[in-house]
Amino acid sequence: MKTLILESIQTSVEEIADKSASILKKGGIVIFPTETVYGIGADAFNTKAVDKVFEIKKRAKDNPLIFHVFSEKMIEEIGEINQIAKKIIKEFWPGPLTIVLKSKIDKKFTFGLDTIAVRMPENLIALKIIEKLGNPIVAPSANISGKPSSTDFEHVYHDFYGKVDCIINGGNTVYGIESTVIDVTEREAVLLRPGSLAIEEIEKLGIKVIITEAIELKKRSPGTRYRHYAPDIPVILFQNKKELLQILEENRGKKIGYMGLYNPLKTFEKTIVFKSLEEYGRMLFSTLRYFDAQKLDLIIAQLPEKKGLGRAISDRLLRASEAI
Ligand code: TXA
Ligand code: MG
Numbered sequence: 289m290k291t292l293i294l295e296s297i298q299t300s301v302e303e304i305a306d307k308s309a310s311i312l313k314k315g316g317i318v319i320f321p322t323e324t325v326y327g328i329g330a331d332a333f334n335t336k337a338v339d340k341v342f343e344i345k346k347r348a349k350d351n352p353l354i355f356h357v358f359s360e361k362m363i364e365e366i367g368e369i370n371q372i373a374k375k376i377i378k379e380f381w382p383g384p385l386t387i388v389l390k391s392k393i394d395k396k397f398t399f400g401l402d403t404i405a406v407r408m409p410e411n412l413i414a415l416k417i418i419e420k421l422g423n424p425i426v427a428p429s430a431n432i433s434g435k436p437s438s439t440d441f442e443h444v445y446h447d448f449y450g451k452v453d454c455i456i457n458g459g460n461t462v463y464g465i466e467s468t469v470i471d472v473t474e475r476e477a478v479l480l481r482p483g484s485l486a487i488e489e490i491e492k493l494g495i496k497v498i499i500t501e502a503i504e505l506k507k508r509s510p511g512t513r514y515r516h517y518a519p520d521i522p523v524i525l526f527q528n529k530k531e532l533l534q535i536l537e538e539n540r541g542k543k544i545g546y547m548g549l550y551n552p553l554k555t556f557e558k559t560i561v562f563k564s565l566e567e568y569g570r571m572l573f574s575t576l577r578y579f580d581a582q583k584l585d586l587i588i589a590q591l592p593e594k595k596g597l598g599r600a601i602s603d604r605l606l607r608a609s610e611a612i
Contacts, residue, residue, distance in 0.1 A: 292454040293445075296321075301416050304456055309420035311453045317341060319430045319444045320417060321458025322409040324384045324466050324484050325437040325573070326444050327356065327427030328452065329417075333397060338426055344451050347433045352399040353426040354386050354467075355406045358418035366393050366424060367404050372472045375493055382410040384463055384484035388471040407467055413458055429466055436517045436573040436580075436608070439464045443577060464570035465600050470497060482600040484569065516607040517573070519580040521545075523609035525591040532588070539586055545579035547572075548590025557584055565597045572604060 292311070294304045308318045312330065315337040319328050328345060330337035332355050342349060357363050360377070367389030369377070376387060391404035398404050406424075409415065418425050429437040430444045438444045441457040448455065468483030470490070478498045479487055487497040524539075526532040532552065545558040549568060552559070560575055562568040579587050589605055592598035 289450055289453070291449050291452055294454060294456045296413060296456060296458045301412055304413055305416035305420045308417045308454055308456065312337070312417070312421050312425065315340075316453035317344065318417070318454045318456065319448060319452055320411075320414050320427070320456045321461055322356075322411045322414050322427075323462045324409070325439055325461055325464070326430040326441075326458075327409075327414070327425075328430040328444075328448065329356070329425040329427035331421060332424040332426040335396060338397075341426070341428065344448065345428060345431070345433055347428060350399070351428075352401055352405065353428050354469075355404055355424040356414065356418055356427055357406055357408050357424050358415050362418075362424060363389075363406055363408075367391060367406050370472065372475070372477060372495060375495065376470075376472065376477075376490065377408075379493055380485060380490075382408040382415065384410070384467040385490075386467045386469040386481075386483075388469065388473060388480065390473050403471070403473055405469060410462075411458070413456060434516060434518055436519065436576045437466060439570070439573050443574070460570075462570070464572060464574070465597075465604065468600070482603045484597070484600065486596040486599070488596055517576070517604050518608050518610065519576045519587065521580060521584055521587060523576075523587045523589060523605070525589055525605055525609050527591050532590075535588055542585040543583070545575075545582060545584045545587045546589075547575050547579075547587070549592065550590050556588075558582055565592060565601065568592065569597050569601055572601060576608060 311318055315334050317330055330341045373387055386405050386407040388403050388405045391398045391402055431437045432447055439461045444455055463484035465484045468485040469481040471478040471480055476498055477495050490497050524535050544556040546556040547560045549562050551561045592601050594602050
């Protein structure tokens with residue numbers, strides 16, 4: 289298949305959105321940037337196109353997709369907005385937070401569920417495309433299932449060139465980690481996936497966010513059932529210096545890619561030390577992909593504390609290392 293590449297530095301947002309929306313209207317697939325990670329999108333009300341997304345991404349059929357919307361009117365047409373949803377939308381949208389609502393639309397569009405996950409991305413190109421299409425866009429992260437998500441054009445080009453109708457080059461994404469997903473169908477908010485928006489921020493609004501145990505979560509959040517974000521080489525995690533020394537002792541002579549906030553003051557085959565949690569989040573997936581391409585034996589990564597953005601980074605690292 290011929291893939292049209294649209295460069296955001298050469299082409300106006302208007303033109304990119306026009307071309308993309310017309311491809312989507314015909315049932316095509318477009319990869320676009322968001323503020324979190326790149327998404328591989330289809331018109332939410334074209335079930336044939338949506339099926340294609342599952343096929344191209346090799347995604348399990350029982351793992352539902354997020355509806356990306358442009359306006360409040362568009363949300364109202366698909367989901368029931370209760371008090372808690374209203375508060376959250378007002379504060380955080382557009383932004384890296386997905387909410388699960390009771391659905392108002394036919395189950396054939398909601399993967400058989402009576403709930404629907406909705407998000408308004410904070411990216412001009414993404415918003416303009418949805419506006420021009422006039423329908424929500426369903427879009428999972430643009431990576432082959434099980435692999436690290438895409439945070440740059442190079443990643444989507446590598447995974448999907450020749451397999452989709454259009455790829456938009458919007459450069460690096462801002463956050464680098466997917467949106468936080470919370471279920472607000474009941475009176476309290478339940479965290480389904482930690483992400484780029486720290487739950488502490490949501491709690492500042494006076495909303496209690498319930499963090500469910502991993503087993504319960506597997507029932508409620510279909511996406512957490514599957515192995516994720518895994519590079520081809522093994523990932524070993526450490527929390528403190530003692531653990532790091534032990535891992536090094538056990539892996540003498542191996543080619544190691546190191547990443548973390550802690551500066552190990554030692555040179556590995558590849559060493560990446562991040563300046564902040566934000567940088568760790570922004571660079572996490574691209575570093576995993578980079579190490580993967582370097583023919584190393586092992587990746588050693590520092591597991592941050594499960595606080596603020598550290599919660600989402602820990603979650604992705606644990607999944608990448610197969611620890612959960
Ligand atoms: O930042 C993001 O959220 C990115 C960008 C492209 O928007 N998208 C993304 O989509 O990460 P995906 O498909 O990789 O992850 C969607 C998550 C999955 O864990 C899925 O199970 C969950 O949202 N989800 C979708 N619909 C749901 C529903 N009705 N109930 C519970 N969980 C749902
Ligand atoms: Mg994903």
